[in-house]
Amino acid sequence: MKLGGTVHQNCAARGIEMEGGRLSGVVTEAGTIKTRTAVMAGGAWASSFCNQLDVQFPLATIRQSIVRLSPVAQQLPAALISPRVAITRRPDGHYVLAISGRGRADPTPQLLRFAPQFIPMFAKRWRNVFPGGLEGIRWGHETRARWKLDAPTPMERARILDPKPDPAGVREIHRRALDLLPALREARIANTWAGYIDSTPDGVPGIGELPQVPGLILAAGFSGHGFGIGPGAGHLIADIVSGAQPIFDPKPFDPARFNASAWGKVADF
Numbered sequence: 001m002k003l004g005g006t007v008h009q010n011c012a013a014r015g016i017e018m019e020g021g022r023l024s025g026v027v028t029e030a031g032t033i034k035t036r037t038a039v040m041a042g043g044a045w046a047s048s049f050c051n052q053l054d055v056q057f058p059l060a061t062i063r064q065s066i067v068r069l070s071p072v073a074q075q076l077p078a079a080l081i082s083p084r085v086a087i088t089r090r091p092d093g094h095y096v097l098a099i100s101g102r103g104r105a106d107p108t109p110q111l112l113r114f115a116p117q118f119i120p121m122f123a124k125r126w127r128n129v130f131p132g133g134l135e136g137i138r139w140g141h142e143t144r145a146r147w148k149l150d151a152p153t154p155m156e157r158a159r160i161l162d163p164k165p166d167p168a169g170v171r172e173i174h175r176r177a178l179d180l181l182p183a184l185r186e187a188r189i190a191n192t193w194a195g196y197i198d199s200t201p202d203g204v205p206g207i208g209e210l211p212q213v214p215g216l217i218l219a220a221g222f223s224g225h226g227f228g229i230g231p232g233a234g235h236l237i238a239d240i241v242s243g244a245q246p247i248f249d250p251k252p253f254d255p256a257r258f259n260a261s262a263w264g265k266v267a268d269f
């Protein structure tokens with residue numbers, strides 16, 4: 001902002017404008033921003049946004065549930081991460097519980113569209129990814145519908161995705177946490193919530209300029225590790241936008257890799 005940038009919050013980007021075969025502007029609900037370069041970092045919305053541009057970016061959003069427990073008198077480890085359950089103490093003494101990689105795949109038009117590309121991932125993770133319900137359709141982020149640039153889009157109707165937690169998932173998380181740390185039995189469940197993990201078929205994000213839309217850089221599909229790899233990913237995105245030498249080889253992140261094969265390598269995570 002010191003250098004003249006502006007920040008527009010609560011303002012959906014509805015689409016883009018093209019001129020001479022290249023991006024020339026971003027159309028938002030508050031007007032058009034003229035630019036020759038834009039980054040689409042829309043998380044769980046990225047695939048349906050790309051679909052507006054006839055770009056197929058395979059994304060399955062997996063609904064993961066989280067449990068928060070009240071503090072307990074006994075001093076427990078600040079963090080315990082195991083394959084069965086992850087327990088982290090917050091600065092206020094509450095404990096956040098989760099099972100890494102476990103969640104519900106809510107059936108949506110987008111999930112059906114990309115199902116063949118996700119079969120290897122689902123086959124490998126059948127113990128942890130279960131069929132979900134209507135939450136995905138209710139939120140509308142995996143619609144295959146086309147939206148208009150001069151009318152409210154699904155993103156404006158659901159600005160913050162806040163899906164319902166999965167009751168069976170919550171019970172399982174709680175049970176495993178008590179098995180691991182019996183002292184947590186005296187804690188009460190203070191809160192539960194869920195979020196959508198924007199997953200790609202190989203668990204690796206798509207970062208790079210879209211060949212079909214010169215000037216538009218995609219940076220999405222962080223597949224549950226967006227906090228961890230955020231700093232490096234942000235550096236790479238800035239390098240691509242500014243034309244600098246990339247901080248590392250961007251090839252493995254090329255969003256176009258999904259076009260090559262429907263049966264790409266499935267990452268271990």
Ligand SMILES: Cc1cc2nc3c(=O)[nH]c(=O)nc-3n(C[C@H](O)[C@H](O)[C@H](O)COP(=O)(O)OP(=O)(O)OC[C@H]3O[C@@H](n4cnc5c(N)ncnc54)[C@H](O)[C@@H]3O)c2cc1C
Pocket residue numbers: 011012013014041042043044045046049064065066155159160194195196197219220221222223224225226227228229
């Ligand atoms: C339950 C849960 C637990 C997780 N745990 C971990 C963890 O332990 N470690 C880890 O590394 N990662 C974790 N993650 C993953 C991490 O949260 C994501 O990888 C990361 O937030 C992705 O960042 P992002 O900026 O790509 O997308 P997001 O954080 O989803 O941000 C995208 C933003 O773009 C906005 N947007 C979308 N479309 C538009 C549009 N058209 N116009 C304007 N704005 C738009 C959205 O409203 C949103 O604010 C977890 C995720 C969940 C749901």
